[in-house]
Amino acid sequence: MKTYGLFIDGKWIPSKTGKIFETKSPGTGEVLAMFPQGTKDDVIKAIDAAEKAFPKWKKHPAPKRGEIIFKAASIMREKKDELGSTVSQEMGKIIAEGKGDVQESIDFLEYIAGEGRRLLGETTPSELQNKFCMTVRQPIGVVGCITPWNFPTAIPCWKLGAALISGNTVIFKPASLTPLCAAELIEIFDEAGLPAGVLNFVTGSASTVGNEIVENPRVKAISFTGGVSAGVDVYTRAAKYLKSVEVELGGKNPQIIMDDANTNLAIEGVLFGAFGSQGQRCTATSRLIVHEKVYAEVIDNLVKRTNVLKIGDPLDPTVNVGPVASEDQLKTVLNYINIGVKEGARLICGGKRLTGGIYDKGFFVQPTIFEAKHGMRITKEEIFGPVLSVMKVKNYEEAVKIANDVEYGLSSSIYTKDVNLAFRAIEDFETGITYINAPTIGAEVHLPFGGIKNTGNGGREAGTTAIDEFTEIKTVFIDYSNILQKAQIEESSRNM
Ligand code: UN1
Numbered sequence: 477m478k479t480y481g482l483f484i485d486g487k488w489i490p491s492k493t494g495k496i497f498e499t500k501s502p503g504t505g506e507v508l509a510m511f512p513q514g515t516k517d518d519v520i521k522a523i524d525a526a527e528k529a530f531p532k533w534k535k536h537p538a539p540k541r542g543e544i545i546f547k548a549a550s551i552m553r554e555k556k557d558e559l560g561s562t563v564s565q566e567m568g569k570i571i572a573e574g575k576g577d578v579q580e581s582i583d584f585l586e587y588i589a590g591e592g593r594r595l596l597g598e599t600t601p602s603e604l605q606n607k608f609c610m611t612v613r614q615p616i617g618v619v620g621c622i623t624p625w626n627f628p629t630a631i632p633c634w635k636l637g638a639a640l641i642s643g644n645t646v647i648f649k650p651a652s653l654t655p656l657c658a659a660e661l662i663e664i665f666d667e668a669g670l671p672a673g674v675l676n677f678v679t680g681s682a683s684t685v686g687n688e689i690v691e692n693p694r695v696k697a698i699s700f701t702g703g704v705s706a707g708v709d710v711y712t713r714a715a716k717y718l719k720s721v722e723v724e725l726g727g728k729n730p731q732i733i734m735d736d737a738n739t740n741l742a743i744e745g746v747l748f749g750a751f752g753s754q755g756q757r758c759t760a761t762s763r764l765i766v767h768e769k770v771y772a773e774v775i776d777n778l779v780k781r782t783n784v785l786k787i788g789d790p791l792d793p794t795v796n797v798g799p800v801a802s803e804d805q806l807k808t809v810l811n812y813i814n815i816g817v818k819e820g821a822r823l824i825c826g827g828k829r830l831t832g833g834i835y836d837k838g839f840f841v842q843p844t845i846f847e848a849k850h851g852m853r854i855t856k857e858e859i860f861g862p863v864l865s866v867m868k869v870k871n872y873e874e875a876v877k878i879a880n881d882v883e884y885g886l887s888s889s890i891y892t893k894d895v896n897l898a899f900r901a902i903e904d905f906e907t908g909i910t911y912i913n914a915p916t917i918g919a920e921v922h923l924p925f926g927g928i929k930n931t932g933n934g935g936r937e938a939g940t941t942a943i944d945e946f947t948e949i950k951t952v953f954i955d956y957s958n959i960l961q962k963a964q965i966e967e968s969s970r971n972m
Contacts, residue, residue, distance in 0.1 A: 477507060477509065477510065478509050478510070479496060479509070479510040479511075480509060480510065480511050480512070480655070480656075480659050480679075481512060482512055482514055482518055482522070482676075482677060482678050482679065483659075483662045483666070483675070483676060483677035484518070484521055484522045484525050484673075484676050484677075484678070485521075485525035485528075485529075485672050485673045485676070486525075486666070486671070486672025486673060487672070490512060491512035491513060491514050491515060491518050491680075492515060492517055492518065493512075493513065493515055494512075495512065495513035496510045496511060496512055496513060497510070497511055497513055497652065497679075497680075498510055498511075499511060499566060499652075499653070499654065499655050499656050501565045501566065501568075501838070502567070502568040502798075502799040502800065502801050502802055502805075502838055502839050503565070503568055503789055503790055503791075503798060503799045503834075503837070503838040503839075503840075504789075504834075504837050504838055505837045505838065506565075508562075508565060508566055508656050509655070509656045509659070511652075511655045511656075511659070511679040511680075512679055512680065513679075513680045513681065513684075514649075514678040514679055514680030514684065514685040515680070515684060515685075516684060516687075516688045518678050518680070518685070519647065519678055519685055519688035519689060519692065520688070520692070522647045522676035522677075522678050523618055523647060523676075523692060523694050523695060525672070525673040525676055526618040526645035526646065526647055526673055526674070526676055527617075527618055527645070527694060528673055529645045529671060529672065529673025529674050530615075530617055530618060530644075530645045532671065533615075533643060533644075533645055533671065533674050534614075534615050534643045536643070536671075537592075538591075538592040538593070538595050538641065538643065539592040539593050540592070541592050541640060541641055541643065542588075542589040542590065542591065542592025542593065542641060543589070543592075544640075544665075544668050544669050544670055545585050545588060545589040545592070545637055545640060545641060545668070546585070546586060546589035547668035547669060548585055548664050548665050548667075548668035548670075549581075549582050549585035549586045549589065551664045551667055551668055552578060552581060552582050552585065552664055553582050555660075555664070556575060556578050556579065556582070557575065559578045559629060559657070559660055560574040560575030560576075560577070560578045561574060561791060562574075562656055562657055562660055563575075563577045563578065563628055563629060563654075563657055564790040564791055564798065565790070565791065566628065566653070566654050566656050566657055567625055567626070567628050567653070567654050567657070567801055568754065568790055568798040568799040568800060568801050568838075568839070569752075569753040569754070569756075569790060569798055570790045570795055570796065570797070570798050571790060571791050571792075571793055572793070573752060573753055574790065577627055577628065577629050577630045578629050578630075580627070580629075580630035580633075580921060581629040581630045581632075581633035581661075583920075583921045583922075584630070584633050584634055584637055584921040584938060585633055585637045587921050587922050588637040588638055588641050588942060588943075589637075589641065591638075591641050591942070591943060592641050595613050595641075595642070595943065595947070596613075597610055597611035597612045597613055597949070598610060598611045602953070603963060604955075604957070604961040604963060605957060605961070606955065606956050606957035606958075606961075607953060607954065607955045607956070607957060607961060608953070608954040608956070609951070609952070609953055609954075610951075610952050610954075611949050611950065611951050611952065612949075612950050612952060613642065613943065613947040613948070613949060613950075614643070614947060614948045614949075614950050615642050615643030615644045615946070615947065615948075616642075616644055616696045616697045616720065616946060616947065616948055617644060617645070617696040617697075618644070618645050618646075618647065618694055618695050618696060619639050619644045619645075619646055619647070619695065619696060619697040619698070619699065619946060620646075620647045620648075620649070620689035620690065620695045620697070620698045620699070621635040621636060621639060621646055621647070621648045621649070621699050622649045622682075622686055622689065622690075622698065622699070622700045622701070622702070622710070623635060623648070623649070623650050623651060623658070623701055624651050624701045624702050625650075625651035625652075625653035625654040625801055625802075626753065626756045626757060626758070626801070626860075627757075628650070628651070628654035628657035628658065629657050629658075629660075629661060631701050632648065632650060632657075632658055632661055633661065634921070634925075634937050634938055634942065635648075635699045635701075635937070636648060636661070636665070636675065637942075638937070638942040638943055638945070638946050639699070639946045640670070640674065640675065641943065642943050642946040642947045644697075644946055645673060645674050645675070645676075646674070646675050646676065647676050647678060647689050647695060648662075648675060648676065648677050648678070649677075649678055649679070649680070649682075649685050649686055649689055650677075650679065651702075652679065652680070652681065652682075653801055653802055655679045658677065658679075659677070662675065662677045682706065686710075687713075690710050690713050690714050690719075691713060691714075691716075691717075693717045695719070696719060696720070697719055697720040697721070697722075697945065697946065698710060698714050698719055698720075698721045698722070699721075699722050699937075699945055699946075700721070700722070700723045700724070701723070701724040701725075701758075702723075702725065703725065703726060703858075704725045704726050704858075704883075704930055707723035707724075707725040707932075707933075708723075710723060711723055711933060720945065721933065722932070722933065722935035722937070722945040723932055723933050723935075724758065724925075724926055724927075724931070724932050724935075724937060725758070725884075725927075725930060725931050725932055726758060726858040726860075726884050726886070726930065726931060727757075727758045727759055727760070727762075727858060727884045727885075727886035727887060727916075727927065727931060728762055728763065728855075728856065728857070728858055728882040728883070728884045729749075729759055729760060729761050729762060729763070729884075729886055729887040729888060729889070729907070729916040730761070730762075730763040730764070730765055730878070730879040730888050730889070730916075731745065731746050731749060731761045731763070731764050731765070731888075731889040731890070731891070731915065731916055732765045732766075732767075732872075732875045732876075732879060732888075732889065732890040732891065732892075732901070733746075733764065733765070733766045733767060733770060733774055733891045734767050734770075734872065734875075734890065734891060734892035734894065734897065735767040735768075735769035735770050736892055736893045736894055737767075737770070737891035737892050737893065737913075738891065738893070738913075739770050739773060739774055739777070739891075740777070741891065741913065742774070742891035742913075743774060743777050743778050743781060745761075745889065745891065745913075745914060745915035746761055746764050746778065746864070746915065747778075747781060747782065747785070748915050748917065749761030749889070749915030749916045749917050750762065750764070750843070750862065750864040751782070751785065751796070751797055751843045751862045751864075752917060754797060754798060754799070754800050754801075754841075754861060754862045755859070755860065755861045755862040755863060755864075756800065756801060756805070756860050756861065757917050758886055758887075758927075758931075759886055759887040759909070759916050759917045759918075759919065760860070760916065760917060761864065761889070761915060761916045761917070762858070762859060762863065762864060762865065763855060763864070763865050763866075763867065763878075763879070764778075764864055764865070764866045764867070765866075765867050765869055765875045765878055765879060766866060766867070766868055766869070767869060767870075767871070767875070768868050768869065768870055771868045774866075775824065775847070775866065778825075778845065778866075779824055779825045779845065782825045782826065782843050782845060783825060785797050785843055787830060787840055787842065787843075788834065788840075789834065797843055797862065798840075799838040799839040799840045799841075800839045800840075800841055800861055800862075801839070802839065803839060805839065805860070805861065806829065806839040806841060808859070808860065808861065809841050809859060809860075809861030809862070809863060810829060810841065812853075812854055812857075812859045812861070812863055813827050813844055813863060815853050815854060816846045816848065816852065816853075816854040816863070816865070819848075819852040819853060819854065820849075820852075821846040821847060821848040821849070821852055821854060821865065822846060822847040822848075823844070823845075823846055824845050824846065824847055824866075825842075825843065825844060825845035826841075826842030826843050826844035826845065826862070827842060827844045828841070828842050829841050829842075830842060841861065841862060842862075843862040843864075844862060844863045844864070845863075845864045845865075845866060846863070846864070846865050846866065847865075847866050847867075847868075848865035848866065848867055849867065850867050850878045850881065852865070855867065855882075856881075856882055856883075858884065872897060872900070872901075876901070876904045876905070879905060879906075880904070880905065880906045882929075883929055883930040884927065884929055884930055884931045885906045885907045885908060885927045885928035885929035885930070885931050886907055886908055886909060886926075886927035886931040887907055887908070887909040887910070887911070887916040887917070887919075887927070888901075888905040888907040888909070888910050888911070888916060889910070889911040889912070889914060889915055889916045890905075890910075890911075890912060890913075891913050892912075892913070898912045898913075906928060906929060907927060907928065907931075908924075908925075908926045908927035908928050908931065908932070908936070909925070909926075909927070919938070921938050921939070922938070922939055922940075923938065923939045924936035924937070924938060924939035924940070924941040924942075925937045925938040925939065
């Protein structure tokens, strides 16, 4: 059993207290590795190292920074299977999705490595003669990246890749459920040749490690992905120091099936969207809104297809659904199933924890479907598990009204062959991401990712927007006229 340290100033070191915690497989309960319970002092040490490394890293030309990130991507490519298995073992998503998580990491690192040759600013004309105007991007300094367990390699790579290419040095705190995936990333960045102190890794609790990252004024920007209440807490506490903060939070993502849709395709889509990664994606489909004309047919087929999904060991390639990520997660999901039943939603599929044999060792819950009425808690609150609420509607207008009547706004989907309706949906859905004839999951790294309403605070990760949260814009005026030129001052009064 390996006991990891903290990674500070280019070295793996133990935490001062010597306290450790275990990371376990949610499928088998097996302990996979041990990690230090980091302290406030550990974070301060990491900040010292990151501050010391910053001036040199900032001066390291961005394309050269890109070469290191590109190298990390190619090492990751070689280790894709191994790392994909770690993702599945530690987080519980099935192996195809574990490898997908790693592929998304590789894709993003390759994409953002190229950003080293762009990091674009603007040039514009001046209102005065012989004067040149432009903007350049500069790194912010020491930044904090706090990541969730549901995409244990991809989301860290979105944040670390964008922070590093922009020239920042980083304090990285992974979720305590998936530190092993994170540690393997650190080893890869180290092997790729990242200089000491540029990327520092501190494991431990949100209340100690996370708190110090958020509250220490020397950490200039925070990138956080997680739940809404934690996100609000991070955002408000960091506000005291006027830190730049980007939070990516929850979702209650709807898929609409219209009466003209290819219903088989739509059902395949919702199975993947609702039960992929056991519904533990911010983008998971948790509401299915179906036109009354195809409702009976959709329900019938959906239930048939859900009932044959194979639930089990996420490393078994024939398995469709793995365990949920933790005992807490299991409790939350079962609690919501209970709430649904009590609210009077009709349970039409699943609804139980699986027991007996291998199931006793892990946190396995059946993919669950309710026929629900809009307004019930299960149709409004983020469950983050394999629970789908299906609702019947008369027409498109009613569907959109229900789709939008939640606090979140991350992803949405509509299945229709009507091109006019598809374009109306793009305009009408109150979400940051909309899919036409595809499920609510499956974002690609070269496009912006994020949401509106309580899903975030306005930023977008990935895509051309990835570097926005990690760069300051400097506006530059270069006057080559050899005279004092005055902007905004009328010609006639230019005599001073
Ligand atoms: C998340 O759900 O937290 O859209 C991130 C997707 C992924 C990213 C999701 N590629 O499914």
